[in-house]
Every structure is written in structure tokens, then in C-alpha cells.
Amino acid sequence: MSEQKFKSGFVSIIGRPNVGKSTFLNRVIGQKIAIMSDKPQTTRNKIQGVYTDNDSQVIFIDTPGIHKPKHKLGDFMMKVAQNTLREVDLVLFMMNVEQGFGRGDEFIIERLKETNTPVFLVMNKIDQIHPDELFPLIEQYKELYDFKEIIPISALEGNNVDTLLEQVKRYVPEGPQYYPADQVTDHPERFIISELIREKALHLTREEIPHSIAVAIEAIERREGGNAVYVSATVVVERSSQKGIIIGKQGKMLKEIGKRARVDIENLLGSKVFLELWVKVQKDWRNRSTHLRDFGFRA
């Protein structure tokens, strides 16, 4: 009997905002680790999800959106994304079949051509179109790049995700099990908690808020004697008008953000949570590197 060697590797997920990268990652990992929303640039940092089975381990990296940078945070995100493409064993380039080809895809494909890493085309949201519409799209994308595989899926409903996973495992080299089998992410709880809070703020507010928001965790403490966890966090915005929006009439908005975030944090930690939220104005935080470091952005 020939011995099957353990395989392990790193896979980057890239694509335009909202194509479903985080949804896919969460489905594969089977747990909510990357926040999802219908607003672009929800994911700012690289989030790793670890998939482990009997003979393989795949570490997925949900890469922040590749796009032309407009400010320092944009620069940072681009750098993370480009370095990631070179370091991984495989790239999953995800597109949304509902939208079809766009200029954002063109920009990403130019970046892909600068690396030798194998690339799969993942055509997501097939639950939204008729199968007949898929074929011309496949033909169009084939012309653009020499994809190793082209795989249509629905990250939301789970269609064909197993097939994709099987193909991914074929491209991962022999290697060690980097993480314990029960570990699904290498991000500290602190970061995930701040992301969960930021997600609620994104969901509950409008256009002008999303890009101006950051969440800093001030404290996470297990209170003596009890099995409850106390979390204190500050929502940072750029203008006092935004502070007003986040707080809301008689504090209603902030209360709602806290209520929803607390439910998710309780699920994450598996214990009762007391969440205290503050709001602070910090002008122009996106252009100040020291602040970026404070919020957990690291190159």
C-alpha cells in the first residue's frame, strides 16, 4: 500500500468588491470569521481561514480588494494584496456572474500576469442566472487569461463548492499541518471582535459612513468569579457629523450596533458578553500611518 502524504498550502481569494469572497471563505470554513456586507471594501485586512481534513490543510486568505489606491489605507491594501499573490500556492480569482466582466477585473488580471502562481477562475452567484447565460461568460473569460480551472459556484447556497475544494487540494503541495485541526483562523479574537462591531455599524448606516470607520478594542477581560466577558471598544470616525450618526437619536443607533455585535461576540467566545461602546472623532485617520497601526493594519 502506498502511503498518501499530507498536503498543505496557501490559497488567496481575490476579486472585485462584493463578488462573494468572504461568503465563500465562511462556507468553506463552516464558521463566521470574515465579515460580510453588501458594501464594498468590507474586508480590509487579510483574513486567514484554515480548512483541515484527514489528508490536507488549506489556509485561505481573503485578500482586501485590489483596486487603484486613493489614499494611504488604499495603498496599504494594495501592497498586502500584491505580496499575497506571489506568496501563495494558488489564486482563486472570483467574479460575479450577475455582473459579468468589468474594468475592475481588467486591473486584477494585469496584476495576475505579473506572477507565476496558478489561477482558478471562480464564477460565483450561479444561483442568480440561467445556466445558458454561463457559457458565453466562460468563453469571454477564457480569452483573458490562462486559468488552470474554471469553476462555477454559489457560495451562498453551497452549489459546487465541494468540487472547487477538491480541485484546490490538487494544487496544494505536500507539506506539514501548520495549525491544529480545530483552529479555523489565525487572527486574534481581538481583531475578529473589532470586525464584528464594524460590520454592524456598516449594516446600520448609509453611504458616507463605511470608509470613515474603524474600531479599536480597548479591553477584553474575563471578569473574576463569573463566566462573562467584558469588552470595551471605540468606534472611530473622521468627522463629528459622523459621530452624531453613529450615536443616533438618544443613543439609539449605538445601542443597536452594540446589541447586534454582542450576539455575534457571544457566539464567537461561547460566553456571556458585556459590550461597552464608545465613539471618538479622529480626523483623517486613514492618512496617518501611526493610526493605521493602532487599528491593527500591518504591512
Ligand code: GDP
Ligand atoms: P466580498 O466583498 O467579495 O467579500 O463579498 P461578500 O462575501 O461580502 O458578499 C457580498 C454580497 O454578495 C453579500 O450580500 C452576499 O450575501 C452576496 N453573495 C455572496 N455569494 C453569493 C452567491 O453565491 N449568491 C448570491 N445570490 N449572493 C451571494
Ligand code: K
Ligand atoms: K463586501
Ligand code: MG
Ligand atoms: Mg469580503
